[in-house]
Structure formats: C-alpha cells, structure tokens
Amino acid sequence: MTTTYDATRPFAGQAAIVTGAASGIGQATLELLHAQGASVVAVDRQESVRALARPGVEPLVADIAREESAELAVRTALARYGRLDILVNNAGIIINKPVVDMTLDDWNGIQAVNSTGAFLFSREAMRAMVPAGRGAIVNVGSYACYQAFPTIAAYAASKGALAQLTRALSLEAIEHGIRVNAVGSGDVVTNITNHIHADGPKFLAEHGRNAPIRRAAEPSEIAEVIAFLASPKASYIVGAVVMADGGMSVALR
Numbered sequence: 145m146t147t148t149y150d151a152t153r154p155f156a157g158q159a160a161i162v163t164g165a166a167s168g169i170g171q172a173t174l175e176l177l178h179a180q181g182a183s184v185v186a187v188d189r190q191e192s193v194r195a196l197a198r199p200g201v202e203p204l205v206a207d208i209a210r211e212e213s214a215e216l217a218v219r220t221a222l223a224r225y226g227r228l229d230i231l232v233n234n235a236g237i238i239i240n241k242p243v244v245d246m247t248l249d250d251w252n253g254i255q256a257v258n259s260t261g262a263f264l265f266s267r268e269a270m271r272a273m274v275p276a277g278r279g280a281i282v283n284v285g286s287y288a289c290y291q292a293f294p295t296i297a298a299y300a301a302s303k304g305a306l307a308q309l310t311r312a313l314s315l316e317a318i319e320h321g322i323r324v325n326a327v328g329s330g331d332v333v334t335n336i337t338n339h340i341h342a343d344g345p346k347f348l349a350e351h352g353r354n355a356p357i358r359r360a361a362e363p364s365e366i367a368e369v370i371a372f373l374a375s376p377k378a379s380y381i382v383g384a385v386v387m388a389d390g391g392m393s394v395a396l397r
C-alpha cells in the first residue's frame with residue numbers, strides 16, 4: 145500500500161503535546177499543528193484550556209513544574225492517540241525584578257517552569273519516543289537565551305538553561321532519531337506580561353519597536369517556526385536555537 149503525503153497536512157496521523165496552550169504562542173502552535181493534521185494534548189495550568197477541546201485536541205489542566213504533570217501528559221497522548229511524535233515546551237513565565245529585590249521563591253518559581261518544566265516534559269517524552277525511534281522536541285526560548293537587560297536575571301538564567309538543555313539533549317536524542325531544537329523568540333504580542341503591565345500586549349507591541357524590524361511578532365509567526373522545526377522539513381537541524389526575533393540579536397547598540 146502506498147501512503148500519500150499531503151503537503152498541507154504534514155502532521156497527519158501524528159500526536160503532539162503543547163504546553164502553555166491556553167494563550168499566546170502556545171495556542172497559535174496548537175492551532176497550526178492541529179490544522180496541519182496533528183492530534184494535540186493541550187496542557188495549561190489555566191482552566192480556560194478546556195474550551196479548546198474538540199476532535200484531535202485533548203485539554204489537560206496541569207502545572208508543568210510538577211513531575212506528575214509530564215507523566216500524565218505523555219500517558220494521555222499514548223492512551224488517546226497511541227503515539228507521541230512532537231513535544232513543544234512552550235509554557236513560560238517572567239518577572240521583572242532587580243536581583244537585590246528578588247526572593248528565593250521568585251527565582252525558584254521562574255526556573256521551575258521555564259527550565260525544570262521543559263526538562264520534566266522532555267524526559268517523559270523521550271521515554272515514549274526512544275522506543276519508536278523518532279520524534280521532535282521544540283523548546284520555546286527567547287532572545288534572553290543569549291541577551292539580557294536589567295531586571296530579567298531570573299528569566300534570562302532560565303532561558304539560558306533552556307538553550308543548553310536543548311543542545312545537550314539534542315546529542316542524546318539524535319542517537320534515537322529524535323531532533324531537539326529551540327526557537328529564540330523576540331517580543332510577541334501575548335499575555336505574558338499581564339501581571340506586570342496594565343496592558344501587557346500593548347507593552348510588548350511597543351517594546352517590539354526596539355527590534356530592527358520595528359515591531360513585535362504575532363504569535364502565529366513564532367508558531368510557524370515551531371511547526372517547521374517539528375516537521376521533516378527541518379530534518380538536518382539538530383540542537384539549534386533558531387532566532388525569530390526581528391533582528392534583535394543581530395544589532396549592536
């Protein structure tokens with residue numbers, strides 16, 4: 145029997161886990177992967193993720209910083225869809241505080257989600273992907289994988305750790321046919337700073353004007369890079385942090 149390949153649905157028959165799927169980049173990624181044929185376990189700590197339920201989308205309310213959440217997400221993908229092809233470690237949080245004002249809880253809270261959560265989900269996904277001998281993991285990094293400005297020490301440290309997790313894990317994973325990469329996102333108009341600014345999306349839209357491209361990204365623009373890295377089109381990309389930041393990491397200031 146010959147299988148036909150539909151270029152508009154490169155993920156037909158595949159199963160994915162997307163964390164932080166209730167908002168912003170995660171939601172855009174969920175929609176894109178699903179539109180391109182994937183069945184998706186949509187993980188978020190917000191109850192609102194349940195509203196995304198439909199055939200091929202299984203919401204899961206869970207905190208990604210907890211070990212049991214990763215186990216449950218992978219179990220759900222295997223039980224519902226019988227396989228796991230793609231993991232998108234997208235959920236992330238930020239605080240703006242100078243180090244001298246930062247509590248240990250502030251620091252630990254950021255690392256627990258942005259880097260430890262990605263480790264926990266990657267570990268459980270790998271345990272399902274290794275026997276299958278295939279898979280792709282895409283981590284959502286940031287220009288803060290490499291760059292910093294005052295008040296983002298905890299966030300920058302967590303994204304630096306995520307970049308190094310990406311590289312080290314990619315070497316272990318490629319031995320099993322699994323590719324691990326990251327996207328280094330610039331400013332994107334989402335809800336991530338809503339707890340810091342009265343109008344978080346407006347702040348990000350304005351902050352994005354500092355990039356050479358002179359605007360922030362829409363979530364769908366980052367989702368396209370994530371889908372590309374998860375797809376066979378990126379078959380030779382291993383351990384990369386692909387910058388999608390409107391040139392932010394290129395310009396000298």
Ligand SMILES: NC(=O)c1ccc[n+]([C@@H]2O[C@H](COP(=O)([O-])OP(=O)(O)OC[C@H]3O[C@@H](n4cnc5c(N)ncnc54)[C@H](O)[C@@H]3O)[C@@H](O)[C@H]2O)c1
Pocket residue numbers: 163164165166167168169170187188189190206207208209234235236237257284285286287329330331332333334335336337348
């Ligand atoms: N928006 C930007 O400007 C920007 C820039 C660079 C990188 N990023 C990265 O993009 C990723 C997505 O962020 P976004 O901008 O779409 O933000 P967002 O706040 O719109 O969405 C993040 C989602 O993750 C969920 N989440 C947070 N902590 C969680 C946890 N412990 N368990 C489960 N779900 C959790 C939130 O509920 C939310 O639905 C993050 O990793 C962020 O660091 C964003």
